[in-house]
Amino acid sequence: MAEATPQRRWRAACPNCGAPVEFASAASASAVCGFCRSTLLRDGDTLSQIGQSAEIFEDYSPLQLGTTGRWMGRSFAIVGRVQRGSELGNWNEWHLLFDAGAETPRTAWLSEDNGQFVVSLEAPLTEAPPSAPALGQPLTLAGQRWQVAAIIEAALRAAEGELPRPPKAGRVVELRNAQGEVGSLEYREGAAPIWSVGRSVALADMALQGLRQTAEGESIAEAKFKGRSIACPSCGAPLEPKLAQTKSMVCAQCNAIVDLPEGEAKALGFTPQNRGLPPLIPLGRTGTLAVGDGKPEAWQVVGYQERCDIPEDAEDEQSFWREYLLYNRLAGFAFLVDTREGWSLVRTLTGAPTQGRGGVNWQGRDYAQRWVYGAKTTHVLGEFYWPVRLEDRVQVTDYITRDGQNLLSREQQGPEVTWSGGSPVPAEAVKKAFNLVAPAGQFARDTSAFKSGGNLLRNIIIGLFLIVLLFALLRACSSDDCQQYKTSFGENSNEYRQCRSSRSSGYYGSGSSGGSYGGYSSGGGGHK
Structure with a gap:
C-alpha cells in the first residue's frame, strides 16, 4: 500500500524488487525503479511493472535528478530523465516539476538541442497535425507559422526517475519559427500526438542548484569520465x-x-x-x-x-x-x-x-x-x-x-x-x-x-570586365585570318586550304584553351 509523506510525496514498493519508489507529483503516471531498472506504471496507489529500462549511459551533462532552479519566476526540480537517440545523435530530456501554485501544473521538459538547452511545455492540440510534413517546408499549426526542421525516428535509450507517462520510441517532427520557438510533435502508436512548445534558455540564468560536481582540483573543462576508456x-x-x-x-x-x-x-x-x-x-x-x-x-x-x-x-x-x-x-x-x-x-x-x-x-x-x-x-x-x-x-x-x-x-x-x-x-x-x-x-x-x-560592387565590376573580355575572345576566335585567300581564290582553293592548315598546326603560334582568367571563378566565396 502506498503512503503519503508530509511533503506531498507518494511512496510505494517496487513490485519487482521491493525497493521504495517515490512520486513527487500526483500527476506522474510512470517511474523507473532506481534499483532494478523496472519501468513502472502508476494506477492510483498501485504500481505495476510494464517493462525494463536500460542503464542510463554516463554523460557529461551538468544536470542530474534533484537539481533545482527557477524559470519564469517559478521554482522547479528535476525529477526524471529520458535518453533518446537517432541517426543524428543522442540527447537528454529532463522532466521538470514546478512548485505548487494557482496555475494548473503543466508537463515541462528541459531538453538539449544542438548543444544548447530548451524548456518546453506540453499543450493540448485541438487540430489534427499533418500526417506527412515535408522537411524544410512551412506549415501552420496551433495558430503559428512554422518550418519543419527535422523528421526523425527517435529511439528510447534509457530512462530514470519520475515521468508523466511510460517512455516510448516513435517518430518526432521538430518545428521552428521566427519567434525563436521550437515545436515538437511526438507521434505515439494508438494515441494522439504529444504537442509541446519551447524556447532556448541559458543554464546560467536559471539559478540552478545541485548540479553535478567534478573532482576536487579538477576544472570543469578538463574533467574526464571516470573509467570510460x-x-x-x-x-x-x-x-x-x-x-x-x-x-x-x-x-x-x-x-x-x-x-x-x-x-x-x-x-x-x-x-x-x-x-x-x-x-x-x-x-x-x-x-x-x-x-x-x-x-x-x-x-x-x-x-x-x-x-x-x-x-x-x-x-x-x-x-x-x-x-x-x-x-x-x-x-x-x-x-x-x-x-x-x-x-x-x-x-x-x-x-x-x-x-x-x-x-x-x-x-x-x-x-x-x-x-x-x-x-x-x-x-x-x-x-x-x-x-x-x-x-x-x-x-x-x-x-x-x-x-x-x-x-x-x-x-x-x-x-x-x-x-x-x-x-x-x-x-x-x-x-x-x-x-x-x-x-x-x-x-x-x-x-x-x-x-x-562591397562584394556586390566588386563582383559587378569583375562581371562587366569578363563579359567584355569574353565578347572580344569570341570575336577573335570567330575571325578568319585566311579570309583574303578565301575571297581571292575561293573556299575550295589550295591557297585557302594551305593557309587554314598552317593556322591549325600552330605554325603561327597557338593559345591555350580552358581555365579561368585572372583566377576568377563563379564558385567559392565566404562561408558562415
Whole structure:
C-alpha cells in the first residue's frame, strides 16, 4: 500500500524488487525503479511493472535528478530523465516539476538541442497535425507559422526517475519559427500526438542548484569520465572522451576517426585519414569570447574540422575553411569559423528565419542570400557531439546583412535542417582570446570582404570586365585570318586550304584553351 509523506510525496514498493519508489507529483503516471531498472506504471496507489529500462549511459551533462532552479519566476526540480537517440545523435530530456501554485501544473521538459538547452511545455492540440510534413517546408499549426526542421525516428535509450507517462520510441517532427520557438510533435502508436512548445534558455540564468560536481582540483573543462576508456579499433590506443555528447572522436595515435558507443563497449568502427596540418588553435585551448550580444564566456576547443565547397564543374575555384568546435559547460557549443575572408563566431539557432524577397529576416534584421553550395568534410580532429564522417556532405545557403556584421547559414543534411547565426570576429581578438603566437600572415584576413555591398560592387565590376573580355575572345576566335585567300581564290582553293592548315598546326603560334582568367571563378566565396 502506498503512503503519503508530509511533503506531498507518494511512496510505494517496487513490485519487482521491493525497493521504495517515490512520486513527487500526483500527476506522474510512470517511474523507473532506481534499483532494478523496472519501468513502472502508476494506477492510483498501485504500481505495476510494464517493462525494463536500460542503464542510463554516463554523460557529461551538468544536470542530474534533484537539481533545482527557477524559470519564469517559478521554482522547479528535476525529477526524471529520458535518453533518446537517432541517426543524428543522442540527447537528454529532463522532466521538470514546478512548485505548487494557482496555475494548473503543466508537463515541462528541459531538453538539449544542438548543444544548447530548451524548456518546453506540453499543450493540448485541438487540430489534427499533418500526417506527412515535408522537411524544410512551412506549415501552420496551433495558430503559428512554422518550418519543419527535422523528421526523425527517435529511439528510447534509457530512462530514470519520475515521468508523466511510460517512455516510448516513435517518430518526432521538430518545428521552428521566427519567434525563436521550437515545436515538437511526438507521434505515439494508438494515441494522439504529444504537442509541446519551447524556447532556448541559458543554464546560467536559471539559478540552478545541485548540479553535478567534478573532482576536487579538477576544472570543469578538463574533467574526464571516470573509467570510460575505449580501445581504438585501428591501432589499439586508449580513447578517453571528455564529453558525454561525443559521438565521434579522432585517435591521437593513428589519426583514425572513431565512432563511439554509448557507455562501456567496444568502438563501433573507424575511418582512416591522413594527418593534415595542425590547427592554428590547439585542441584543449581555452579562450574568452562573446557570442553576438552576449557576455564574454570561456570556451574550450574540443573539435576541429576542415571543410570545402563542392564545385559545380571542374573550372570552378574551390574554397576551403576551418571550423573549431567550442564548448562551455553551461552555454553549450559554438563554432569559431576561419575562412579566407575572416573569422566568425556562430551558434545554432533555436528558431528559424522567415523567408523574404532575395533573402530572409531574423529578429528584425534583413539578410540577403549570398551563396548556395554543397560542402563536405575533408579532415577532423578532436571530439564532436554529432557522428562526424569524412566526406560528410551538406547543402548550404549563406546569408548576410548589408553592413556585413551579422551572418546566417542554413545547412541541410539527411532528415534535419539547421540554422546558425553569428558575426565576424577580428583576427587580433582571436589571437588574444586563445593566447596564440603565430606569424601575422596566418591571422591576417580582409574582414571588409564580409560586407555584402562591397562584394556586390566588386563582383559587378569583375562581371562587366569578363563579359567584355569574353565578347572580344569570341570575336577573335570567330575571325578568319585566311579570309583574303578565301575571297581571292575561293573556299575550295589550295591557297585557302594551305593557309587554314598552317593556322591549325600552330605554325603561327597557338593559345591555350580552358581555365579561368585572372583566377576568377563563379564558385567559392565566404562561408558562415
